[in-house]
Amino acid sequence: NAGVTQTPKFRVLKTGQSMTLLCAQDMNHEYMYWYRQDPGMGLRLIHYSVGEGTTAKGEVPDGYNVSRLKKQNFLLGLESAAPSQTSVYFCASSYSGLATGELFFGEGSRLTVL
Amino acid sequence: AQKVTQAQTEISVVEKEDVTLDCVYETRDTTYYLFWYKQPPSGELVFLIRRNSFDEQNEISGRYSWNFQKSTSSFNFTITASQVVDSAVYFCALSEGPYSGAGSYQLTFGKGTKLSVIP
Numbered sequence: 001n002a003g004v005t006q007t008p009k010f011r012v013l014k015t016g017q018s019m020t021l022l023c024a025q026d027m028n029h030e031y032m033y034w035y036r037q038d039p040g041m042g043l044r045l046i047h048y049s050v051g052e053g054t055t056a057k058g059e060v061p062d063g064y065n066v067s068r069l070k071k072q073n074f075l076l077g078l079e080s081a082a083p084s085q086t087s088v089y090f091c092a093s094s095y096s097g098l099a100t101g102e103l104f105f106g107e108g109s110r111l112t113v114l
Numbered sequence: 115a116q117k118v119t120q121a122q123t124e125i126s127v128v129e130k131e132d133v134t135l136d137c138v139y140e141t142r143d144t145t146y147y148l149f150w151y152k153q154p155p156s157g158e159l160v161f162l163i164r165r166n167s168f169d170e171q172n173e174i175s176g177r178y179s180w181n182f183q184k185s186t187s188s189f190n191f192t193i194t195a196s197q198v199v200d201s202a203v204y205f206c207a208l209s210e211g212p213y214s215g216a217g218s219y220q221l222t223f224g225k226g227t228k229l230s231v232i233p
Binding site: 031035041042044058090094102103105 | 149157158159164205221223224226
């Protein structure tokens with residue numbers, strides 16, 4: 001039971017480098033999300049997608065881009081990484097809106113920007 | 115805008131004690147959904163419960179119970195006879211109803227309460 005899988009699990013970047021986090025879900029869920037978790041801040045929504053080919057901004061979208069070319073995948077990109085983007089990133093998916101469903105989370109990806 | 119406040123940053127209890135984690139929320143919607151998630155030291159997020167705004171019945175699941183009071187905008191979580199395995203960060207979260215556009219797809223999380231259960 002894979003559920004939601006994030007790659008990579010850990011990554012260290014230098015300021016200005018770019019990278020992409022991949023999220024894959026095998027539950028045929030329509031909705032996918034990227035959150036970041038910082039100490040004392042809880043989880044904050046970066047971007048989300050309500051279906052293949054659609055994306056929308058969340059609470060903290062600056063510095064990130066996303067794409068949902070396939071229903072099962074949701075990519076989070078950092079074009080020019082900054083130390084402020086050091087965080088743990090969680091991908092999540094849900095079958096429907098939260099009126100009837102819940103979020104299923106991946107295991108997280110720890111990113112350090114030096 | 116929706117907001118979730120977990121005023122207790124950290125709590126320590128001795129094993130077998132009861133502990134209540136507080137959650138206060140703000141929303142202008144009459145339809146909304148409240149959640150609790152658990153994040154153990156291993157880091158994953160585990161769903162515990164979802165409650166809609168029209169159901170104010172308290173819920174009990176084993177040693178866990180939840181008290182939802184719309185009058186005080188609170189959704190508190192109690193662990194009875196705590197165990198070391200309950201040590202984790204617990205998050206309360208809120209999603210506004212389907213009449214708020216994209217709100218029904220988004221969860222707003224509180225900052226979490228770190229619970230340490232001491233043997």
